[in-house]
Amino acid sequence: MAIVQDRTGVEELLVRASTPELRNEIEQMILRTGALLIGDHYVLKSGYHSDQFIRFSAIVKFPTHVKRLATALAEKLSSLAPDCVVVPNNAATVLGYELALQLHSKVAFVDLGAAGYPARFAPNFEVPPGERVVLLVDIVTTGQSLRCLDSLSSNAGLEVVAAAAFAERGMTEISQLDLSCPEENRFVLAKFKLNHWLGIPGVCDLCSQGIPVVSSMNLQA
């Protein structure tokens, strides 16, 4: 495993951010925290394989970074005046807490199921029917975590007004997902272009070479 430590390396992989200033700040966050890993054979939660991984937990160890990212999201979401931010109980949790603070809303944590996807509201964090909620995740790969939050919220009678994420990693765009909220109310702060393959020898070069896999779930600690 290697950490991307040079700015050129980060610039190549970070293809877009919502503003030039934020792009610069996210580059610096990644360099300072060692959040971008390369040179191993990562199995993503989605089942895809990659030789590049963003470790969001490395970024959220720094409250100033969490505050900066939440501020950028709050600027986009505040006009919607949501009642609650719905966020999985993982590395995204503190971002959800800070976002709710800035939006003057509540926050609701969603516990993960065995596959690592949001499965049920945490005890005592159920949201009353009719409330307007924002769904938040850290990084969109296939969008499955957002879909889980969306169906959980819809089934609970909530109105999903927006969906947001720190970043997309280049496989699926948040705007293309089949979510309840309008396309114009979906926001990501950064877009990366990271490699990913189906985990099949011949499709994934690293599988073909017999390189042992590293589960991304173990890297978020």
Ligand SMILES: [Zn+2]
């Ligand atoms: Zn592979």
